[in-house]
Amino acid sequence: MTETIAPPTTRPETAENGLAKAYDPRLVEAGVYERWDAAGTFQPHGDPARKPFVVVMPPPNVTGELHIGHALFVTVEDIMVRWHRMLGDPTLWIPGADHAGIAGQWVVEKELRAEGLSRHDLGREAFLERVWAWMNRYRGRIREQLQILGASCDWSRFTFTMDPGPSRAVRHAFKHLYDKGLIYKGERLISWCPRCMTALSDLEVVHRDDPGFLWTLRYPVAGTAEAIAVATTRPETMLGDTAVAVHPDDGRYRHLVGKQVRLPIVDRPIPIVADEGVDPGFGSGAVKVTPNHDPNDFEIARRQGLPGISIMNPDGTLNDAAGPFAGLGVAEAREAVVARLEADGALLGVEPHRHAVGHCQRCDTVVEPLISEQWFVEMAPLAAPAIAAAKNGSLRFVPDHFKTVYLNWLENIHDWTISRQLWWGHRIPVWYCQDCPEIIVTEEETLAACPACGGPVAQDPDVLDTWFSSGLWPFSTLGWPDDTADLRRFYPSSVMETGYDILFFWVARMVFFGIEMTGELPFHTVYLHGTVRDIEGARMSKTKGNVIDPTLVTAEYGADALRFALVTQSSPGNDLKLDLQKVEDARNFANKLWNATRFALRPIGEHRIELDAAGPVRPTVELALADRWVLSRLDATTAEATRLMEQHLYGEAAKAVREFVWSELCDWYLEAAKVRLRGTEEERAVVAQTLAYVLERSLRLLHPTMPFLTETLWAELPHAGELLIVAPWPAAAPRDEAAEAAFGALIDLVRAVRNARTEANVEPGRWIAAEVYAGPHAEAFADARRELAALARIDIDQLAISAGEPAAARGALTAVAGETVALLPLAGMVDLAAERERLEKELGEARLELDRAETKLGNEAFVARAPATVVEVQRKRRETALEQIALLERRLGELG
Ligand SMILES: [Zn+2]
Ligand SMILES: [Zn+2]
Numbered sequence: 001m002t003e004t005i006a007p008p009t010t011r012p013e014t015a016e017n018g019l020a021k022a023y024d025p026r027l028v029e030a031g032v033y034e035r036w037d038a039a040g041t042f043q044p045h046g047d048p049a050r051k052p053f054v055v056v057m058p059p060p061n062v063t064g065e066l067h068i069g070h071a072l073f074v075t076v077e078d079i080m081v082r083w084h085r086m087l088g089d090p091t092l093w094i095p096g097a098d099h100a101g102i103a104g105q106w107v108v109e110k111e112l113r114a115e116g117l118s119r120h121d122l123g124r125e126a127f128l129e130r131v132w133a134w135m136n137r138y139r140g141r142i143r144e145q146l147q148i149l150g151a152s153c154d155w156s157r158f159t160f161t162m163d164p165g166p167s168r169a170v171r172h173a174f175k176h177l178y179d180k181g182l183i184y185k186g187e188r189l190i191s192w193c194p195r196c197m198t199a200l201s202d203l204e205v206v207h208r209d210d211p212g213f214l215w216t217l218r219y220p221v222a223g224t225a226e227a228i229a230v231a232t233t234r235p236e237t238m239l240g241d242t243a244v245a246v247h248p249d250d251g252r253y254r255h256l257v258g259k260q261v262r263l264p265i266v267d268r269p270i271p272i273v274a275d276e277g278v279d280p281g282f283g284s285g286a287v288k289v290t291p292n293h294d295p296n297d298f299e300i301a302r303r304q305g306l307p308g309i310s311i312m313n314p315d316g317t318l319n320d321a322a323g324p325f326a327g328l329g330v331a332e333a334r335e336a337v338v339a340r341l342e343a344d345g346a347l348l349g350v351e352p353h354r355h356a357v358g359h360c361q362r363c364d365t366v367v368e369p370l371i372s373e374q375w376f377v378e379m380a381p382l383a384a385p386a387i388a389a390a391k392n393g394s395l396r397f398v399p400d401h402f403k404t405v406y407l408n409w410l411e412n413i414h415d416w417t418i419s420r421q422l423w424w425g426h427r428i429p430v431w432y433c434q435d436c437p438e439i440i441v442t443e444e445e446t447l448a449a450c451p452a453c454g455g456p457v458a459q460d461p462d463v464l465d466t467w468f469s470s471g472l473w474p475f476s477t478l479g480w481p482d483d484t485a486d487l488r489r490f491y492p493s494s495v496m497e498t499g500y501d502i503l504f505f506w507v508a509r510m511v512f513f514g515i516e517m518t519g520e521l522p523f524h525t526v527y528l529h530g531t532v533r534d535i536e537g538a539r540m541s542k543t544k545g546n547v548i549d550p551t552l553v554t555a556e557y558g559a560d561a562l563r564f565a566l567v568t569q570s571s572p573g574n575d576l577k578l579d580l581q582k583v584e585d586a587r588n589f590a591n592k593l594w595n596a597t598r599f600a601l602r603p604i605g606e607h608r609i610e611l612d613a614a615g616p617v618r619p620t621v622e623l624a625l626a627d628r629w630v631l632s633r634l635d636a637t638t639a640e641a642t643r644l645m646e647q648h649l650y651g652e653a654a655k656a657v658r659e660f661v662w663s664e665l666c667d668w669y670l671e672a673a674k675v676r677l678r679g680t681e682e683e684r685a686v687v688a689q690t691l692a693y694v695l696e697r698s699l700r701l702l703h704p705t706m707p708f709l710t711e712t713l714w715a716e717l718p719h720a721g722e723l724l725i726v727a728p729w730p731a732a733a734p735r736d737e738a739a740e741a742a743f744g745a746l747i748d749l750v751r752a753v754r755n756a757r758t759e760a761n762v763e764p765g766r767w768i769a770a771e772v773y774a775g776p777h778a779e780a781f782a783d784a785r786r787e788l789a790a791l792a793r794i795d796i797d798q799l800a801i802s803a804g805e806p807a808a809a810r811g812a813l814t815a816v817a818g819e820t821v822a823l824l825p826l827a828g829m830v831d832l833a834a835e836r837e838r839l840e841k842e843l844g845e846a847r848l849e850l851d852r853a854e855t856k857l858g859n860e861a862f863v864a865r866a867p868a869t870v871v872e873v874q875r876k877r878r879e880t881a882l883e884q885i886a887l888l889e890r891r892l893g894e895l896g
Contacts, residue, residue: 018716019601023594025558025587029708033147036711041725042154044090044490052092053084054493056474056523057153058506059096059161062135063107066145068532068540068578069499071550072570074149075563075705076529077497079650081152082704084494086729092490094477095146095153097139099162101466102196102204102362105424108134124423131424135162145551150559150707152725157486159477161469162426169476170469171429171443173517178430178441182378183418189291189298190417192370193360194316198421199374201465202414203505205358205367214353215338216283218346219244219261222269228253228261229348231283233355234293235341236333238263239322240311241270243289245300248274250285264346265337266323273304292371310371314421330366375419375428375462383410386512389521395511398527398648399573402500409504410512418465425463433457471509474522481517493523500528500573527648530575532566537577553583560706561586564658567705568651589658590709593702596666597713600691603677607688609718614728616692616718622682625784626672627690628736629743633664634694636740638732641701654705661698668747669694672787679786692718697730742780745820746788749774752815753792753822759838760813760826768824769798771806775819778803792822806887814839814891816884836892843888850881 020027036042044052055077060070077093085091108131109119119127139160146153159166177183191200215235220227228244244261246253253272260269277300278287291301291308301308311322318325318333325333341347358367387410389395390403397403419428431440431447435455440447447457469476474496478487492514496507507526514522533539534546541547553562564586570576610617619627637660644653673691676683696717699710703724714724721727753770762768770792774781781788781801789796806814806821813824813835826835856862856874863871 019594019598019713021598023591023709025560025590025708026555028712029554029558029560032708032711033150036152036723036725037155039723039726041085041723042093042152043156044092044154045726046088046090048090050088050090052490052494053081053087053089054091054490055081055093055495055497056477056493057093057095057151058498058502059098059159059470059473060142061100061103062097062138062142062160063100063103064138066142066149066550068548068550068553070145071149071553071562072529072532072566072576073497073499074146074151075566076527076570076650078149078151078563078707079567079704080495080497080527082707082725083645083729085152085725086700086703086727088728092157093151093153094157094159095143095151095155096159096161096473096477097142098470099135099160099425099466101420101425101463102198102422103466104131104135105422106196106362108424119423127423135160148551148554148559150563152707157477161466161473165479166469166472166476167426167445168443169472169480170426170464171445172481173468173472173513174429174464175441175443176517177377182381183375184378185373185375187371187373188376188417189295189369190372190374191358191367192314192372193363193365193367194314195363195365196360196422197314199372199417199419200360200367201417201467203467204361206361206364207356207358209354210357211352211354212357213350214283215341215350216348217264217288217341218348219263219288221256221272222260222262224259226256228256228272228286229284230286230288232288233353234290234334236318236325236330236337237290237293237311238288238337238341239266239318239325240290240293240309241268241288242291242301242306242309243270243304244272244286245275245278245289245304246272246286247278247280248276250278250280253286264344265340271306273300273306275300275304277303293369295369298369308371312368312370314370314372316368330368374417375430375460377416377418379413379415382512382516383413385515386410386508389511389515394524395521396525398525402503402526402528402573405500406503406508410508416465418468419460419462420465421461422463425466426469428460428462428464430460431457432460467505467509470506471513472517474510474514475518491518491522492520495525495527496523497527497529500530503528528573529570530573533575533577535577535579537575548578548580553580557583557587558590558708560590560709563707564589564654564705568654568658570651572648589662590706592662592666593698593709593713596661596670597695597716599670600688600695601716603684603688604692604718607685609689609692611718611720613720615696615720616689618693618733619686619689622686623690624676624683624686624787625739625743625746625780626669626787627686628739630665630669630690630694631733632736632740633660634697635732635735636660638697638701638730642729642732645704650705654702657698657701657705661702665694665698668791671791672784675786675790699724700727700730703727738780742777743784745774745777745818746781746784746791748817749815749820749822750788750791752817753794753824756813756815756822756824756838757793760835762813764793767793767795770794770800771812771823771825772799772801773804773806773821773823774801775803777820781820806890814888816842816887818880819883821887839888839892843885843892846881846884846888850878850885853878853881 058073060066081091081093112118174183191205193200212233214231214233216229216231218227218229230244241263256272257274259272261272263270277296289297289300289306291298291306292310309321311318313319316330318328320326325336328336360367387407390407429442433450433453433455436450436453438450438452440451450457474493475487475491478484478491480487498506510522514520538546550562561583565583569582637656640656641653644656673687676687696719699714703710711724772781778801785799785801786796789799806823811826813826815822853874
């Protein structure tokens with residue numbers, strides 16, 4: 001959107017007609033998104049020679065409604081994207097949705113269960129049709145919710161992980177790794193969910209301390225009267241024991257190594273082996289070895305050349321190798337085995353014992369280590385360049401400390417189990433010939449016959465871990481493996497913004513796949529946000545009933561308020577506690593801005609507002625002190641917001657703009673400007689031009705955070721261009737320090753007068769007399785005498801301003817602010833004793849202030865180490881306090 005249409009320079013009707021009296025977020029937000037979309041603003045525009053800004057959206061799982069965590073990432077990414085669009089970068093935010101593998105299958109299986117069916121009753125094809133129907137239903141819902149939140153992403157590039165493009169990318173990547181020897185099939189001890197009936201990767205197993213027991217069993221040593229005690233948390237697995245292991249240096253057992261024990265119940269002879277992996281301090285120092293059902297034992301068996309015996313079926317029941325216990329579930333088998341051991345005199349003891357137990361991340365079922373034939377990715381060669389990228393700084397983390405977490409994981413990585421015994425997902429692109437031993441890996445979706453013998457082929461029944469396709473996302477969304485224009489233009493992306501909880505699942509995998517498949521890092525900056533918790537800091541969950549539905553919040557307060565509250569309460573890498581009061585505060589801020597704009601639209605509508613290609617022209621002539629001050633404060637805010645945005649401190653940037661709009665523009669400038677709006681035509685025109693300029697710029701600064709409100713208000717103000725979303729981010733002019741100092745002093749004095757009035761119980765509506773001693777600001781105050789009078793409620797005919805020292809002030813209130821003083825004649829309004837007490841209190845405070853400054857300045861370490869400007873601030877503090885003390889003492893004397 002580079003084309004600009006010059007708007008009318010005069011407004012034909014009273015401008016505030018365009019804005020309703022009261023701010024109603026629902027009315028304000030309706031229709032705005034459609035205008036942006038229809039104008040094509042979400043597609044990348046701008047100078048094609050310029051480096052684009054690209055963000056790939058973490059695709060929400062197509063398994064339900066968006067939650068408040070989604071609202072946070074949408075807000076942060078949309079702020080980045082809108083800001084870069086305003087900076088003039090060709091900007092692209094690619095939306096998408098994830099098929100969610102195991103989670104996707106699980107939701108549909110749950111639906112089926114409610115109908116008394118399982119996926120096996122339907123068969124693979126019918127089941128997948130059902131999942132697709134479900135996915136298509138929610139896909140639209142996700143889009144709708146993203147739009148409600150204001151996500152300015154390019155819908156023409158929306159991608160679903162199961163679309164033909166990304167699916168082909170998955171097959172291409174698989175074949176690439178397979179051909180390179182980095183994908184292999186093997187029998188390994190893997191984590192298995194007996195409920196989901198699938199292998200899981202290490203990351204999909206959640207370890208939790210569960211209460212349990214430690215049983216001590218007695219294994220008699222064959223041919224002797226001795227026995228060995230072994231402790232176990234899983235007595236039922238003893239049916240699969242193939243050895244007893246002790247530490248080689250353990251003197252208690254040295255004479256037994258090489259002998260055999262007779263395994264109770266099964267009466268199988270198994271050897272006693274010495275292995276470094278045994279902890280002699282745990283239990284008796286001797287452990288049973290069950291290679292096929294425990295990862296440590298699997299390693300011991302590998303080192304010792306021991307066989308393994310599998311005693312469990314994939315559904316978690318015991319198999320025929322468990323003899324009389326075959327068919328029992330784990331819990332029943334445990335009870336039966338313990339009873340039998342006890343009856344046989346082989347149970348030495350039992351005690352309560354808490355220990356870490358692995359649970360399925362998806363369904364919480366206890367995970368079983370099982371021997372199974374699975375597909376794996378060999379990780380060491382892929383991890384190495386991903387480690388190097390973080391170490392050499394080409395991959396940056398915000399916040400920085402996640403680099404260590406990332407490196408730690410990659411440096412200790414195991415091979416990745418990528419096959420899943422599911423139906424929903426990307427099918428493994430491996431085909432087995434039914435007539436010859438040929439195995440074919442192909443990028444094609446289907447294979448008709450064996451290329452070696454022409455015989456029939458069958459595809460591997462398993463699907464890939466859902467994170468396999470996610471790892472390709474930054475380039476599969478741009479057309480990879482084809483060399484597309486999009487890929488050339490928009491890859492690598494700029495920032496990967498996502499939750500720190502998926503740093504390993506997703507970020508690390510995108511990095512190593514990106515380097516391996518494209519030879520480039522998929523992005524150079526990783527921005528990690530935290531988890532949204534409830535106000536107490538607890539994780540939101542349906543069972544706790546503390547879930548906040550973002551669509552209910554936006555319906556009540558508006559998306560702008562939710563976005564503002566989320567971003568101002570969050571900081572990179574930290575969890576945030578969502579306080580709905582903050583959402584309400586943000587709505588109140590929106591309301592404040594709405595009312596300020598309505599107020600400003602009257603004078604603006606009555607004057608010709610000068611415009612140029614950038615919008616209202618900055619006024620430069622006939623400026624009053626207040627105008628110069630507000631323009632300079634706008635510049636200061638613009639510079640500060642820009643600096644914070646550059647540092648990814650989006651919440652701080654939003655706060656800085658709010659502070660300016662609310663506490664400076666609304667509280668002071670608008671109030672001060674009212675004086676001249678009652679003045680001459682020339683004065684009214686300057687105020688109108690200043691208001692138009694400052695408001696229009698403020699809306700631009702606030703646009704990334706509150707896009708709907710700002711777009712709506714901007715349309716009512718004189719502006720250049722068609723839509724705020726594509727207006728340029730403002731640049732800051734140098735500050736007017738003299739104006740800031742003088743008007744700042746005026747504000748301080750008004751505050752002091754107001755405080756003095758309040759403390760002396762002067763009625764708020766009463767116009768009073770005042771003698772103002774303004775020191776260096778006397779000239780500026782004289783120019784702004786009408787503003788000073790109006791703001792402090794001083795009768796302008798009884799306002800005297802001078803640069804000199806205050807005269808004797810018997811019977812007057814004294815308001816002191818820095819170098820300025822106002823004497824307010826009491827004229828019988830105030831109790832003199834109370835006034836004395838008040839001055840004494842202030843004198844006490846001024847002395848404390850002096851003490852504090854002197855303590856600091858007396859601290860040699862502080863003076864030596866603090867930056868010169870900081871020391872200077874303390875010197876200034878001391879000076880001011882000394883002046884104030886002198887003044888107050890004099891005033892007290894004058895009270896008599
Ligand atoms: Zn499970
Ligand atoms: Zn064949």
